[in-house]
Amino acid sequence: MSIDRRQALTKIIGLSTAAAGAALVGTSAFAATDADGNYRLEMGETLKYVPLDAMATAKLAYETGGGCMHQVFHSIVTMLAQSNSVDAEKFATIPTALAGYGWAGIVGQGTICGNLNAAGMLINILDDINGQNDAVIGATFRYYETEDLPLSSDEFVAGIGSTAEKSLEVGATSIANSPLCHSSISNWSAASGKVFKEKGERCKRLSASLAYHIVELLNRAHGGEDISLLPEAKPSAEAQACQSCHGVTETMGPAASVKTDMECTTCHTGHFN
Template identity: 75%
Template sequence: MMSINRRQALTRIIGISTAAAGATLMGTSAFAATNADGQYQLALGEKLKYVPLDPMATAKLAYQTGGGCMHQVFHSVVTMLAQSNSADADKFKSIPTALAGYGFAGVTGQGTLCGNLNAIGMLVNILDDINGQNNAVIANTFRYYENTTLPLTSPEFIAGIGSTAEKTALVGSSSKAMSVLCHSSISNWSRASGLPFSKKAERCYRLSASMTYHLVELLNRAYQGENIGALPGSKPSLEAQDCQVCHGSSGTLGSAASVKTDMECTTCHTGHFN
């Protein structure tokens, strides 16, 4: 048997330790979404695989989930994907959905971007390419929120999400937001129903369920190959398109300001020719 002296032994030990350290560093680098403890973390720019979900089951989960509208939408879809046959189901399980809790009432009560839409943007942004329709899904859900009488009121939908006809009285009236802002959405609902902001609970629970249902339907249709961007509801209204003729993102007419938005314009701006 070959013998080695103390210096040779130390050299071998140092060499092995150095190699092990190098392997550890390489492992962390090679798996950028894994932290130093070997735990998975979603990396910036990483995309996860979507698979079709049951729209009503997901809407029901959103309705039964607390934490505000943004959390309801984000949590319900991520949770359903974590329980699905997606190749990334385990990665969806690792996402801390509680981080979406800030979006209630237009970002911690500020009345700005509705939490439903905030959640949709955050969710679709981490989904892998769905036949090139991800941006169109976001556009369609934003336009749907602006221009659709919500929350949904059919008996089938109310039963499907686990609510009751008796609770419908708490909603007052459905209404059109005419904006992506919580402020406009709540104001128009209050005017239609005669109820104050403090009474919005059932209405907003059903609104989150309604938006979740529509979102999952769109994602499923995109997954099946439908061109969501070609749907009329994915484009700005004719009034907003008219505004974009002068107020473009790359060029303007005369002294007109450059604007980047597809949201409804006339909700806040009366226009130049009224």
């Protein structure tokens, strides 16, 4: 069955095509199909990834509104819906507006950055990419923590459709040192001398930067590269040292068991200082 994007979005939210908005279909949003056989993404179902143009995806993310999570999720899903993936039509049914809640660390709460929230949401529905899906998520998180962002080379700025003049609105790049929005924004504010309400261009470029990097990682994984071997796919030496005592299966003495790969010393000062 062939469906266009408008029809897909109408059906996925369960609206009657006979009287749109009049009634909701009483089936789960994750059911494989509804009573009329219209496709719906099922819980646990995965869709085929194919390599994308990283810069074109970054440009779409930059041009897309709705906050950082929506920018990244929408741009990659849209590119896949327009790709030669065997599941392109299924990607087209995904209502990317659902990602709109992720701005500023989930509706302004300053928690997980929407760019990373989008990465998890996206990769969770991708079919196995040479066993590297988890590694791509880990590498994305570590990259966000440790890289000086947003990307600011002349080539990248031009590629996403921005300008050198708008770079003045960014002020400075910065290292988040955490997957949390408030850490990222605070470090950028300290580096640039700007306040939260001035983050517009900076965060648009940050989403473009993450969309670009996520696609690059997915493309490399698709090509057979072992992403888990990349330095950026692993926790820092400091975080690994913490894990030696605060383990998942065993701990050192009375130490608490902890499951995380994020930077520890961003929030915790440690035991010896």
